[in-house]
Amino acid sequence: MNSRSDEILRFPSLTLRRFATEVFRRSGVEDYDAEQAADVLCTADEWGIRSHGLARLRSYHDMFVNNRINAKAHPRIIKDRPSLMLVDGDNGLGLAVGAFATRLAIERAKLMGTAWVSVVNSNHFGIAGYYAMQGLADDLIGVAMTNTPALVAPTGGVGRRLGTNPLAAAFPTAYEPRILIDMATSAISLGSVENARREGTQLPTLSIVNSKGEPSTDPKDLFEGGALLPLGGVRNSGGHKGYCLAALVDLLCGAFPGAAWGPFVPPFLVDAVDSERVVGQGVGHLFGFISIGAFEDPAVVRLRMDDWIQTMRASQTAEGYDQVMIPGDPELHASADSAEHGVPLELSVHNELLALSEKLGIVYG
Amino acid sequence: MNSRSDEILRFPSLTLRRFATEVFRRSGVEDYDAEQAADVLCTADEWGIRSHGLARLRSYHDMFVNNRINAKAHPRIIKDRPSLMLVDGDNGLGLAVGAFATRLAIERAKLMGTAWVSVVNSNHFGIAGYYAMQGLADDLIGVAMTNTPALVAPTGGVGRRLGTNPLAAAFPTAYEPRILIDMATSAISLGSVENARREGTQLPTLSIVNSKGEPSTDPKDLFEGGALLPLGGVRNSGGHKGYCLAALVDLLCGAFPGAAWGPFVPPFLVDAVDSERVVGQGVGHLFGFISIGAFEDPAVVRLRMDDWIQTMRASQTAEGYDQVMIPGDPELHASADSAEHGVPLELSVHNELLALSEKLGIVYG
Numbered sequence: 001m002n003s004r005s006d007e008i009l010r011f012p013s014l015t016l017r018r019f020a021t022e023v024f025r026r027s028g029v030e031d032y033d034a035e036q037a038a039d040v041l042c043t044a045d046e047w048g049i050r051s052h053g054l055a056r057l058r059s060y061h062d063m064f065v066n067n068r069i070n071a072k073a074h075p076r077i078i079k080d081r082p083s084l085m086l087v088d089g090d091n092g093l094g095l096a097v098g099a100f101a102t103r104l105a106i107e108r109a110k111l112m113g114t115a116w117v118s119v120v121n122s123n124h125f126g127i128a129g130y131y132a133m134q135g136l137a138d139d140l141i142g143v144a145m146t147n148t149p150a151l152v153a154p155t156g157g158v159g160r161r162l163g164t165n166p167l168a169a170a171f172p173t174a175y176e177p178r179i180l181i182d183m184a185t186s187a188i189s190l191g192s193v194e195n196a197r198r199e200g201t202q203l204p205t206l207s208i209v210n211s212k213g214e215p216s217t218d219p220k221d222l223f224e225g226g227a228l229l230p231l232g233g234v235r236n237s238g239g240h241k242g243y244c245l246a247a248l249v250d251l252l253c254g255a256f257p258g259a260a261w262g263p264f265v266p267p268f269l270v271d272a273v274d275s276e277r278v279v280g281q282g283v284g285h286l287f288g289f290i291s292i293g294a295f296e297d298p299a300v301v302r303l304r305m306d307d308w309i310q311t312m313r314a315s316q317t318a319e320g321y322d323q324v325m326i327p328g329d330p331e332l333h334a335s336a337d338s339a340e341h342g343v344p345l346e347l348s349v350h351n352e353l354l355a356l357s358e359k360l361g362i363v364y365g
Numbered sequence: 366m367n368s369r370s371d372e373i374l375r376f377p378s379l380t381l382r383r384f385a386t387e388v389f390r391r392s393g394v395e396d397y398d399a400e401q402a403a404d405v406l407c408t409a410d411e412w413g414i415r416s417h418g419l420a421r422l423r424s425y426h427d428m429f430v431n432n433r434i435n436a437k438a439h440p441r442i443i444k445d446r447p448s449l450m451l452v453d454g455d456n457g458l459g460l461a462v463g464a465f466a467t468r469l470a471i472e473r474a475k476l477m478g479t480a481w482v483s484v485v486n487s488n489h490f491g492i493a494g495y496y497a498m499q500g501l502a503d504d505l506i507g508v509a510m511t512n513t514p515a516l517v518a519p520t521g522g523v524g525r526r527l528g529t530n531p532l533a534a535a536f537p538t539a540y541e542p543r544i545l546i547d548m549a550t551s552a553i554s555l556g557s558v559e560n561a562r563r564e565g566t567q568l569p570t571l572s573i574v575n576s577k578g579e580p581s582t583d584p585k586d587l588f589e590g591g592a593l594l595p596l597g598g599v600r601n602s603g604g605h606k607g608y609c610l611a612a613l614v615d616l617l618c619g620a621f622p623g624a625a626w627g628p629f630v631p632p633f634l635v636d637a638v639d640s641e642r643v644v645g646q647g648v649g650h651l652f653g654f655i656s657i658g659a660f661e662d663p664a665v666v667r668l669r670m671d672d673w674i675q676t677m678r679a680s681q682t683a684e685g686y687d688q689v690m691i692p693g694d695p696e697l698h699a700s701a702d703s704a705e706h707g708v709p710l711e712l713s714v715h716n717e718l719l720a721l722s723e724k725l726g727i728v729y730g
Contacts, residue, residue: 081659157677248534294451305616319579
């Protein structure tokens with residue numbers, strides 16, 4: 001561990017993985033799932049997506065302690081069609097349930113050309129891109145999505161009706177780094193609004209509305225009954241398209257397979273009050289994989305993906321950019337930085353982990 | 366036919382369908398495909414998407430006359446995996462090739478739970494939502510996408526590198542109208558910019574950039590070397606997510622199956638100059654269908670979709686809205702209006718059709 005600033009501490013990846021694995025184990029999770037869950041969380045920190053990393057470990061632990069997540073869950077296939085399966089997550093850890101469903105979809109896609117797995121009765125699964133990337137070594141394009149607790153206003157509406165409902169996809173390449181799309185369908189993330197409130201800065205225009213449904217740049221308005229706007233903002237700026245995307249993810253992950261949906265998706269909070277209506281079973285996910293070897297030699301397709309990247313990269317750059325971005329660049333740069341300098345943790349997260357380490361008697365750091 | 370204003374004329378749907386079918390027939394297209402193609406174009410006008418309707422009939426005819434599209438095309442399956450097929454469109458009419466591939470995907474999805482069909486060597490297929498809706502009667506969720514000629518700048522770049530790459534999805538319902546998502550992944554459509562130029566109005570902020578890559582609200586800038594921005598605008602307002610979506614569609618429709626991609630997608634123009642490099646075969650599409658009866662009684666899933674719609678609709682409305690929008694509302698309202706008052710055609714389109722009718726000796730109106 002070496003400290004580079006007052007606020008960010010750096011740790012070797014292995015230290016954090018071991019610690020997180022042990023916390024999950026002591027929370028009652030079986031060995032394999034505990035390692036799996038730790039891998040998803042630590043990968044988020046390595047990618048620079050701190051809101052989805054070890055900052056959530058304490059919440060996961062509390063959810064187990066309060067029996068809101070089933071530590072001994074055994075997810076199982078409850079419907080099996082040739083290229084479409086339904087998994088019941090048994091109210092288990094989303095990080096483990098997601099990985100289980102991903103493995104099923106990957107094995108089936110290799111046989112069928114493409115295969116998709118719906119999941120109901122699950123919980124928060126962390127970073128969607130993690131799952132989409134699991135098929136890369138097997139020559140598979142991966143798609144992953146999940147619905148999440150409602151924070152986003154529909155077009156024409158005031159309240160929170162849809163989650164930030166992320167959508168991820170990963171594409172295999174030859175010599176270039178993989179292409180990775182991992183995006184919330186809201187204009188801005190909850191984490192960014194929280195940061196702005198803490199730092200006293202204004203938000204970009206058209207990222208949130210206040211409790212009356214009026215666009216606002218004051219982050220406080222979100223926490224006083226406001227809502228996030230969908231990607232694109234309001235209708236005039238294309239916000240109806242972001243709303244369509246959030247709806248697409250919610251319908252595919254929730255209303256189709258029978259998970260909760262819209263305002264009824266359960267929040268990721270120990271002391272959550274149940275919504276006025278209970279609809280469907282838990283959080284829903286959808287995973288899909290497509291074989292790039294289905295039509296021709298996968299090596300040829302991988303080279304075409306490289307060509308695509310190089311063509312975009314060769315475009316003339318806009319003011320303020322060194323090069324045209326390729327989807328997945330930010331995660332790539334953060335991973336390289338984490339590998340060189342250690343995985344960054346905020347001091348507040350470090351202190352939470354220290355407290356957990358004392359409570360559970362686990363060596364940390 | 367009855368004229369309601371100086372600019373918009375109204376026609377019975379059947380009149381337009383008969384005329385368009387006959388134009389395709391006289392262009393050399395076989396009967397079944399001619400009727401199919403006319404149906405896609407006329408549906409666009411009925412839905413109020415005039416840029417994709419009969420306004421393009423003249424261009425299609427010219428493309429046949431100039432042998433840029435193969436009127437006698439026979440699309441065929443060239444790779445057949447259990448749940449993934451590849452169709453070669455034989456450089457045929459996208460409107461007919463798309464319908465062929467859609468039928469294949471629907472029949473296979475009923476057997477497999479889900480099935481997907483990639484298409485290469487095709488052309489402009491009209492409105493994506495048309496294809497996504499074809500599985501509704503068979504209890505199928507439908508997905509349709511296509512890449513299109515480059516108009517959109519990548520995040521960090523100046524030039525046109527990706528198409529407006531539309532994405533569509535349709536969901537079956539019980540008593541409520543179907544849910545229909547049909548959206549370009551650009552911030553604004555080319556048609557909207559053309560309209561603004563004609564009418565001398567400014568564009569919403571963050572919808573286009575000029576030839577230097579600077580955001581502009583002057584529609585003329587697009588036609589002087591500028592580009593459309595992706596959904597979300599610039600990076601600070603979420604434009605990298607719209608870029609990711611455009612990339613997703615391009616990679617799935619183009620680089621994966623071996624169609625043209627990115628800046629190499631052939632333009633829909635009779636006198637188009639070939640791009641500096643020829644890459645892949647024609648325009649690429651992807652169609653996918655998912656059986657809502659795969660896991661339970663489809664009637665139950667349809668009722669859940671109704672519940673989803675009613676829940677969104679019951680949300681408190683924002684200033685200026687009568688009700689919260691549901692994806693597919695605009696197309697629904699336009700269809701009802703077309704059914705009541707006749708299908709709207711702009712006078713300029715009407716005049717083009719008149720000229721075609723004289724040239725080909727086909728009765729019109």
